Amino acid sequence: MSWEPTLIHYLVLAAAIFCIGTVGILVRRNAIILFMSIELLLNSVNLTFIAFSKYRFDLDGHVFAFFVMAVAAAEAAVALAIVLHVFRHTRSLNVDEVQQLKY
Amino acid sequence: MGFWEPLFFWIFALGALISSCAVIVFRNTLYCALALIVDFFFFAGLYVLLSAHFLAVIQILVYAGAIMVVFLFIIMLLNLGDDDIGERKFSLHHVLAVLSAAAVFFAIGGALLMVVDKDAVKVGREQAAIEQQAQDNLEDGQQKTAVLLQTESRIPGLYADMNEAALESGYSAQLAAYERGTAKPSDGKYRPFDPSRPVVVPPSLRMPDLDKIGSIPGEEQGRYGATQSVSVLLVNRFVLPFELTAVLLLSAIVGAMIIAKRRVA
Numbered sequence: 225m226s227w228e229p230t231l232i233h234y235l236v237l238a239a240a241i242f243c244i245g246t247v248g249i250l251v252r253r254n255a256i257i258l259f260m261s262i263e264l265l266l267n268s269v270n271l272t273f274i275a276f277s278k279y280r281f282d283l284d285g286h287v288f289a290f291f292v293m294a295v296a297a298a299e300a301a302v303a304l305a306i307v308l309h310v311f312r313h314t315r316s317l318n319v320d321e322v323q324q325l326k327y
Numbered sequence: 328m329g330f331w332e333p334l335f336f337w338i339f340a341l342g343a344l345i346s347s348c349a350v351i352v353f354r355n356t357l358y359c360a361l362a363l364i365v366d367f368f369f370f371a372g373l374y375v376l377l378s379a380h381f382l383a384v385i386q387i388l389v390y391a392g393a394i395m396v397v398f399l400f401i402i403m404l405l406n407l408g409d410d411d412i413g414e415r416k417f418s419l420h421h422v423l424a425v426l427s428a429a430a431v432f433f434a435i436g437g438a439l440l441m442v443v444d445k446d447a448v449k450v451g452r453e454q455a456a457i458e459q460q461a462q463d464n465l466e467d468g469q470q471k472t473a474v475l476l477q478t479e480s481r482i483p484g485l486y487a488d489m490n491e492a493a494l495e496s497g498y499s500a501q502l503a504a505y506e507r508g509t510a511k512p513s514d515g516k517y518r519p520f521d522p523s524r525p526v527v528v529p530p531s532l533r534m535p536d537l538d539k540i541g542s543i544p545g546e547e548q549g550r551y552g553a554t555q556s557v558s559v560l561l562v563n564r565f566v567l568p569f570e571l572t573a574v575l576l577l578s579a580i581v582g583a584m585i586i587a588k589r590r591v592a
Contacts, residue, residue, distance in 0.1 A: 227333050228332075228333045229332070229333055229336040229337075229340075229376070232439060232440065233336070233340070234373070234377070235439050236436055236439060237340050237343065237344070237373075239432055239435040239436055239439065240344060240432060241343060241344065241347050242432075242435075243428040243429070243431055243432040243435075244344070244347040244348055244350075244351060244428075245347070245351075246424075246428045246431065247351060247424055247425055247428040248350065248351030250420075250424035250427070250428065251351065251420075251421050251424045251425075252351060254356060256356055256359075256360075256398065256401065256402060256407075257350070257351065257356060257359050259398075260350055260359055260360065260363050260398070261350070261351060263363065263390070263394070264347055264350060264363070264366070267366070267367070267370050267390070270370075270382075271370065271373060271374075274374055274377045274379045274382060275377055277377075277379070278377045278378055278379070278552075283551070283552070283556055283557060283560050284560070286379055286381065286382055286552060286557045286560075287557065287560050287561060287565050289379075289382055290382065290385065290557065290561065291565075291568060291572060293382075293385060293386070293389050293390065294572045294575065294576065295572075295575065296390070296394065297389055297393060297394055297576070297579075298575050298576055298578075298579035299579075300394045300397055300398070301397065301579050301580065301582075301583040302579050302582050302583050302586065304397055304398065304401045304583075305582070305583040305584075305586040305587035306586055307401060308401060308404075308405070308586075308587045309586050309587060311405055312589075317405070317407065
């Protein structure tokens with residue numbers, strides 16, 4: 225490990241942020257914060273893609289990161305619509321209270 | 328690599344780590360969203376350090392702009408303050424979550440440190456150079472050394488110790504191959520690292536007038552990670568997923584509207 229950033233630095237950083245997002249998903253019960261943790265996971269994967277893309281001198285990772293961003297945008301829209309719908313029914317954002325598939 | 332780039336890497340890395348922790352630690356949902364916005368800006372800085380300028384801008388526009396605006400809109404619409412969901416209680420479940428995530432981190436980190444081993448890669452590259460030398464010698468008729476050297480194994484692909492100058496020279500070699508006409512855009516399948524493989528603009532998509540409106544001559548091919556080089560890939564080799572993204576976004580719009588609307592009696 226040197227002072228100058230190399231591929232391994234970016235990969236370890238992405239792994240650390242991925243694990244932080246995992247902790248968020250496992251610990252928090254607030255549905256919106258769960259989705260924010262999922263955004264953290266997607267971003268760390270994007271960082272991995274772009275780091276590999278640079279150090280392999282290849283632009284395919286950039287394209288993949290672009291698609292991941294598009295999927296994240298679509299996912300956020302649908303997920304927040306679901307959150308809104310659930311909040312109208314249960315008056316809460318606690319995911320533990322959402323136990324019924326119907327209503 | 329200079330003094331500033333490592334400094335900024337460490338600033339952005341520490342900032343991203345701290346703001347990621349802030350996202351999952353804050354009690355107030357609004358503070359979590361604001362910490363996530365800060366996090367996205369640090370990520371954009373890291374992308375700039377990785378020469379992904381297009382994606383850095385997209386990161387700020389799409390993530391910090393569009394997605395987080397939707398998050399903040401929902402949070403304020405639902406009027407969420409400090410949540411009373413009952414997360415204040417400290418439980419064994421939290422400890423287990425943190426421990427398992429730490430275990431996952433050390434597993435991933437250990438695997439990375441084993442696979443992306445700088446010394447191994449360096450040895451592999453020297454070995455590749457020796458093999459190249461042996462290949463040249465083979466053409467000179469010295470078959471003995473060539474056979475002896477080619478039995479060694481090496482690790483292709485992961486150029487962990489590649490520095491900025493090597494990247495630049497590789498890219499300019501790519502551009503030169505393109506200029507000579509020895510390389511064509513959007514040809515063929517995935518290969519790990521091939522300097523002759525173009526990531527640059529095909530002639531049909533070039534804009535020759537760019538020179539006349541004051542850009543730098545020779546820059547019209549697009550640089551690594553710039554908008555032009557990425558978008559050329561998007562509309563050539565990845566055109567089908569690109570179009571499917573449009574379908575995905577359309578279905579997401581329709582789905583979000585149908586889910587979120589109030590049921591009409």
